[in-house]
Amino acid sequence: MSENKNKLRNISELGEFGLIDLITKNVTIHHKNTVMGIGDDAAIIDNGKLCSVVTTDLLVEGIHFNLIYTPLKHLGYKAVVVNLSDVYAMNATPKQITVSIAISGKFAVEHIEEIYEGINLACKHYNVDLVGGDTSSSMTGLAISVTAIGEAKKEDIAYRSTANKNDILCVTGDLGAAYMGLQLLEREKEIFKSTDGAQPKLDGYDYILERQLKPEARKDVIELLKELKVKPTSMIDISDGLSSEILHICKKSDVGCKIFQEKIPIDQNTEQMAKELNMEPLIAALNGGEDYELLFTIDINDLDKIKDQPMIHAIGHIADKEHGAVMITNAGQSITLEAQGWNQMKEE
């Protein structure tokens, strides 16, 4: 590689969208059965009767996880779940996964077993088959790459790009807890490092810790929507924070939206932790990420079907593009939503 750094552009200048644009600008599609390439939660391959949806994620030590506080079994579980979440976000059913890991010399056989215990547990829980992978050395840390393959009828697939004006915006579960769990773990890590003999105080924080360390994908919601005969008009999973995901749907669907602060579901454990850390829980919900809930739109005529479902919360509606993507605060102010979730590149 060239060392003439003066003329080179720093990756952090690009941002997420810029980097994706850079990567995709020369991509051409050759095959008719490639229904969807880069640009949604998963790629879609038409196999005739059914479609395959394919998605992949690469988790890297020190970036996506910190082994000081991440049990290896949980890490294996989470590495699978984050990919399954992308498959569910296409309104598809995950069926197979492959797992590649690169491990450095500091790991022993027992550590690999722990990781695969978590992987196998996730496979069992979500009814998917581990069908392949690759294992190699690494000079430094641990990296796990998972590819998930799901199945769906072509007409059932939910894209990011198909939200319509007046559709209702819904989120599942609650938001911000995974981020507050991370803040707690980081706080205790610092205390542990700076104080001799100090032990982490994690009792009583089970909910937010589990949301961070062992998240679940919303298989139950996808099944519920089928039961309720509701087909989302668009869908995405919330891995980078609500704001970022709403903007993905708005950009891809060429629409705007209006959401209401009071409707955003935040668990009381998240509120409590935020208070303790003197943080704003709303910010965690909007920008925190790693919640792996689903964000979707439904036709307004389907609102009655979902309005009494405790797992699903209507938080606003799709509007004309000209209105932008805004949140109405409890004080009645209109705030423009901004994507702040994706800052891994900038943190370096």
Next chain:
Amino acid sequence: MSENKNKLRNISELGEFGLIDLITKNVTIHHKNTVMGIGDDAAIIDNGKLCSVVTTDLLVEGIHFNLIYTPLKHLGYKAVVVNLSDVYAMNATPKQITVSIAISGKFAVEHIEEIYEGINLACKHYNVDLVGGDTSSSMTGLAISVTAIGEAKKEDIAYRSTANKNDILCVTGDLGAAYMGLQLLEREKEIFKSTDGAQPKLDGYDYILERQLKPEARKDVIELLKELKVKPTSMIDISDGLSSEILHICKKSDVGCKIFQEKIPIDQNTEQMAKELNMEPLIAALNGGEDYELLFTIDINDLDKIKDQPMIHAIGHIADKEHGAVMITNAGQSITLEAQGWNQMKEE
């Protein structure tokens, strides 16, 4: 992770087969359409009319490639090719790939562009679609994870486990060149590092360098076999050296084999480099790896169809398991083949 290393087993003790056994021991298959899970060049998913074959590889800086002498464009190309090679080894046609990369702060936008130039070139050359992926930071080096998806009729798929007694063992192209290319690059790297102002001398070594830095997958051979109406009775790609791959076929098919030293194809450039470095070219062919040629068996009745094909070399035949896997040397000795290709874990 636990730090009680005394009770932990070192990964290097396991070896490749031991590690695969460890990972697969608790894997259960839930879906009928998972035709083949772990255990061949690729997994197989039955989609009704056609099957998908899926394979994945993770390339890690410092383990699989050294950026001192690997151009990033070549690296991108090779990362794709090694996966396509696995798809061809199933007698299938690759159609889609996903690519995930983790990059550290030392890389600039231009470097990513170079990697994707290579990736896109491979996509064009092999007629596959880049359909997805993931890009993230890394604390240290570069990692590239590629998943390739191919297509085949179920009855056309060639497994590792289906070689029969008296079948003819064939290899394509020539062997050992990629390994000799690596030796040359390593030699020049050492000279460069230890001698002020010394420039690498790589002129005249084009063939072995290209075999190492920009290998090709044998799309042409798969197409030729179809033309010749030859269906391999078993097949594998040669990524870890001829010995290792022959043993995979013998173990999976529960057979032995006899190959002949004089039949093993070695290019004169490989011979020349080996001579210069005072190495044995046969060892490079048997154990060197990274040639990405195909090793396959055919029914003895198909021998006439392939015997005048310059790309294909019959090197021996399948025998009863009791005879073991042996090579008859030019001096008439019988030597037992051993798998020495996979020593990444041991090198640490």
